[in-house]
Structure formats: structure tokens, C-alpha cells
Amino acid sequence: MRYLFLFLVFSFFSAGFTQTMKIGLFTNFELKKIKINKAVGNYHVMADSVYLGLVCVNDIMEVMFISSGNMSINFKGKKYISIKKVTISPLFEEQSIQFTGISPTFTARQYEGDFEINAMKSALCVINLVDMETYLEGVIESECGVSQKYEYYKAQAIVSRTYAEKNNRKHISEGYQLCDKVHCQVYHHKRTSNTSIDSAVCHTRGQVLLLLNGDFAPTFFSANCGGQTCSPEQVWDEKIEGLNAFQDTFCIYTKQAKWTKSVPISDWISFVVDKYNFPIDDSLSLQLLYNFSQGERQAFYLHPGYGIPLRDLRERFKLKSTFFSAKKEGEFMVLKGRGFGHGVGLCQEGAMKMAKNGYTFDQIIEYYFPDFLISKVTCK
Numbered sequence: 560m561r562y563l564f565l566f567l568v569f570s571f572f573s574a575g576f577t578q579t580m581k582i583g584l585f586t587n588f589e590l591k592k593i594k595i596n597k598a599v600g601n602y603h604v605m606a607d608s609v610y611l612g613l614v615c616v617n618d619i620m621e622v623m624f625i626s627s628g629n630m631s632i633n634f635k636g637k638k639y640i641s642i643k644k645v646t647i648s649p650l651f652e653e654q655s656i657q658f659t660g661i662s663p664t665f666t667a668r669q670y671e672g673d674f675e676i677n678a679m680k681s682a683l684c685v686i687n688l689v690d691m692e693t694y695l696e697g698v699i700e701s702e703c704g705v706s707q708k709y710e711y712y713k714a715q716a717i718v719s720r721t722y723a724e725k726n727n728r729k730h731i732s733e734g735y736q737l738c739d740k741v742h743c744q745v746y747h748h749k750r751t752s753n754t755s756i757d758s759a760v761c762h763t764r765g766q767v768l769l770l771l772n773g774d775f776a777p778t779f780f781s782a783n784c785g786g787q788t789c790s791p792e793q794v795w796d797e798k799i800e801g802l803n804a805f806q807d808t809f810c811i812y813t814k815q816a817k818w819t820k821s822v823p824i825s826d827w828i829s830f831v832v833d834k835y836n837f838p839i840d841d842s843l844s845l846q847l848l849y850n851f852s853q854g855e856r857q858a859f860y861l862h863p864g865y866g867i868p869l870r871d872l873r874e875r876f877k878l879k880s881t882f883f884s885a886k887k888e889g890e891f892m893v894l895k896g897r898g899f900g901h902g903v904g905l906c907q908e909g910a911m912k913m914a915k916n917g918y919t920f921d922q923i924i925e926y927y928f929p930d931f932l933i934s935k936v937t938c939k
Contacts, residue, residue, distance in 0.1 A: 580694050580723060582687045582746060583730055583738040584658070584670070590683040591662040592623045593676075595647065597669070600654030605646040606632055606639050614647065614656065621661065622676050622683065630678045645676040655749055658685065668748045670697070677734065686735045695719055695760045696750035703907065705753035711914035712759035714923040717933060718778045718905055719744055721767040725775035768924070768931040776801060776931040780905035783815040785882040785898025788927070793858040793881070794870060794901045801930040802904055804856060809916075810909035815899040818879050821891040830875055831860075835867050849887035856882055856902070904928070 585593075595614065602614040611634055614620055621633040622645055632639040647656065649672075656674075659667040672689030687694075698719050699712060722744060727736045729743060737743040750756050768776035777799050779791075784807050791799040810816055831837040831848070838844045847861050860867040869881035876894075883896030898906075905927040913923045921933060 578691055580687075580689055580691055580727070580737065581735040582689060582694060583733060583735040584668075584685040584687050584746075585660065585665065586738040586740055588660060588663050588665060589681060590624070590660065590685065592621065592660075593683060593685065594659045594661055595620045595622065595656060596659070597657040597667075598654070599656070599669075601650045602654070602656055603646075603648045603650065604634065605648075606642045607644055609639075611635075611639070613650075624678050624681075624683045626678070627680050628678050630676070630683065643678065645674075647674040647676075649673070669751070671749045684734060691720065691723065692760050692764060693749070694723070694746065696756050697748055698723075698744045698746050699756050699760070700750045700753065701745040701747040703911075705751075705756070707911050708914035709755050709759060710918065710920045710923065711911050712756050713763050713920035714905075714910055714914070715780075715907070716760045716763045717766050717768060717920070717924060718780055720763070721775055721778040722780075724767060725777065763920070765935045765937060766933055767936060768928060769934045770800060770931065776928065778905070778928065778931075779901070779903040780907055781898075781900025781902050782906075783810050783813060783880075783898045783900065783908040784902040784906035785816060785880055785896070786811040787856050787882070787902070788904065788906060789856050789881070789902030791903050793856065794903055799903075801928065807906050807909050809912040810898075810906045813908040813912060815879070815908060816897060818896045818899070820876070820878060820894045820896070821888075822876050822894065824887060824890055824892055826876075827892045830872075831865075831867055834871070835865065837865060837867070849885075849892070851885040853882060853884050860885075 596619040598614045598616055604611040604614055604620065618635065623631045625631055628643055630642040630645065632642055632645065653671065655669050655671045657667050657669045670687050671693050672687050675686045677684045695716055699715050703715055723737060726743065730736060730738055739746040768778055770776050779802065787806050788804050790804040791797055791802050828839060832839050837848065851861055858869060859865065860869055860872060872878065873881045878894065878896060880896055880898040880900060880902060882898050882902065883894045885892050885894050910923050910927065913926065924933060
């Protein structure tokens with residue numbers, strides 16, 4: 560059943576609504592040393608309970624991991640040792656500061672908000688304390704780029720805000736709520752250029768997707784579904800309320816709709832034999848192995864009886880999606896695939912195409928999440 564999307568204010572909202580987020584930064588790295596500089600505005604710096612001064616535009620501060628619970632700081636010609644926690648706070652809102660990896664090296668990233676740096680078991684942990692709406696601006700630019708239509712940005716803002724609220728304890732055992740990687744939401748910098756992203760986030764402020772019982776809805780998304788969204792059971796062995804597979808015609812001619820990859824036959828055979836005991840000596844099974852067609856999304860390679868999940872093949876051979884067909888050509892298995900990502904929920908390129916075709920943000924959301932309600936809630 561497709562529900563009309565209503566804007567509701569819930570008096571009793573079971574999940575609660577968070578205003579400030581704690582986001583783990585640089586979580587792809589085992590961070591040993593980081594440089595902090597190029598402040599836009601001035602930032603207070605505290606080392607444990609000691610005030611070290613202001614980081615201004617021309618100042619450089621370096622923080623180094625020593626051991627678990629132990630850091631050192633180089634700042635304005637002085638070295639501070641045996642530091643357990645560093646706190647960096649702006650004097651005013653909408654200021655930002657830059658972080659650059661020294662060990663390991665990574666490209667500089669500029670963020671707004673407050674920051675905490677701790678020495679964990681084997682590396683530094685950098686946490687960004689940031690307003691939800693500011694966080695979403697950075698997420699949307701990191702996830703979607705700067706040249707999309709306004710209605711798409713509004714739809715993505717609602718989807719991303721809902722995801723953040725629903726999963727706001729995903730990394731709580733590590734001292735923060737969400738991280739900056741794909742399995743949470745990509746958050747590689749503050750919003751840097753497109754002001755329509757700010758406007759889209761502001762226009763949808765407080766708006767989330769809910770289930771009928773008032774809980775936050777499960778708002779997964781991926782880059783391109785390949786023309787058919789994916790059932791959660793095929794990805795996570797779990798049925799998730801409101802997320803069902805369906806044909807999506809909006810993304811089939813977009814940038815990431817199709818892909819091809821060649822894998823050496825020896826690697827392909829070795830994997831399915833060693834891990835799944837594939838009956839390579841059976842001539843019929845061998846012919847099936849070399850010819851696999853997937854007109855609609857499936858969960859298993861060839862047949863469930865062989866017990867080879869497509870998601871395992873995707874992970875092992877670093878494929879863009881599980882939505883592919885395979886055929887032996889010479890000494891290679893040639894995979895012709897569709898889509899990019901897990902394919903569950905909103906298809907970003909499909910939603911972008913809908914916005915270009917004149918659909919509004921609520922129509923986009925209704926298309927991908929027909930069983931969820933758009934609701935406006937207030938922060939607690």
C-alpha cells in the first residue's frame with residue numbers, strides 16, 4: 560500500500576531527536592600524528608584541564624600518539640607531554656579548522672564544530688561534535704557532490720537525517736555515535752561550495768521518515784541500484800520493514816548503471832572450490848559455473864543449492880554490486896554488472912534523475928519509501 564506523505568508533529572516521539580552529533584573522523588586510518596591549522600576564526604585549545612591558548616589562522620598544532628591514554632602536543636614552540644585528552648572549541652559558530660594526516664598522510668580536511676582528541680589503544684581518535692544540520696551539509700556534499708538539483712538535496716537531507724537519528728548509537732562503544740565511512744554516511748569535510756545544500760537542509764529542518772509506530776524508518780541508500788532495488792534479505796539476511804525490491808527505471812541510463820570486470824578463471828574457481836566445495840569435477844556444474852545470467856536480482860550464484868552468496872563474490876573480487884552476469888571468455892570470467900552499491904532503499908542516481916525530470920522531494924521519497932511517513936519533529 561502506498562501512503563500519502565503527511566507532515567506531522569508527534570507529541571510523543573519514542574526515538575527522541577538529537578541536535579548535536581559526535582562523529583568519529585579519519586576512521587579509515589590508524590592515526591599516529593595529525594596537524595591542525597588554517598583556522599577560519601579562532602579556536603580555544605585545552606589539554607586535559609590546562610588551557611594552552613588560541614589556534615588562529617597562521618598557527619599550527621601537532622598531536623602525536625605515544626601510547627594508550629598518552630599523547631604529546633607541539634604548539635607555539637612548546638611541547639606538552641602525557642596528555643590524555645585535547646579539546647578544540649571555536650569562539651563563534653560557523654568557524655572551521657583544518658586537519659591533515661602526518662602519520663599516515665592524508666589530504667587535508669576542513670570541519671566546523673568542536674573537537675576532542677583521545678589516545679585509544681593503538682591510535683588517536685578524533686571526534687567532531689557538530690550540530691546535526693551542519694553535519695548533514697557535509698554529508699550531502701561528500702555523498703552527492705555539488706551539482707545536483709535542489710529537490711534531490713532536500714530528499715537526501717531527509718533520508719540522511721533519518722539515518723543519523725536511527726543509528727546514533729552505532730559506534731557508542733568507541734566514544735562517538737557515527738563515523739565518517741560509507742557504512743555510516745560519508746563525511747569528509749564541511750560543506751564547501753554549493754549553498755543550495757545549506758538551503759535544502761534548512762528547508763527540511765527536523766523532517767525525518769517514520770514507521771507508522773513512530774520509530775525512525777530504516778533509510779538505506781546506495782549510488783545506483785542498476786534498475787532494480789535490492790531486498791535487504793539478499794544483503795544482510797534480514798527482512799526490514801518497508802524495504803522491498805522493485806524495478807527502478809530512473810537510473811538505468813546514468814553514469815554508474817553498468818560496469819564490466821574480468822577475473823582470472825583460476826581465481827574464480829579457486830574461491831568457489833576452496834570456500835564452498837563447488838563440484839568442479841561435475842561437467843554439468845562446470846558448465847553452469849561458466850555461464851551465469853541474472854535478469855533480476857538474485858541472492859545466490861547459479862542456484863541456492865550451491866550455497867554461494869553473491870555478496871561474498873562481490874566482497875572477494877571487489878565488485879561494484881551483486882547484480883551481474885558472468886561468462887567464460889578465454890582465461891577470464893567476464894562479469895557484466897549493473898549498479899554500484901548494495902542497492903537497498905534509495906537509489907541516489909535514480910533520485911537525481913527524478914529531480915532533473917521535475918519531481919519534488921516528497922515524490923522522490925514516496926517512490927523509494929512508499930510505506931514511510933515524512934514527519935517534522937522538534938529537538939529535545
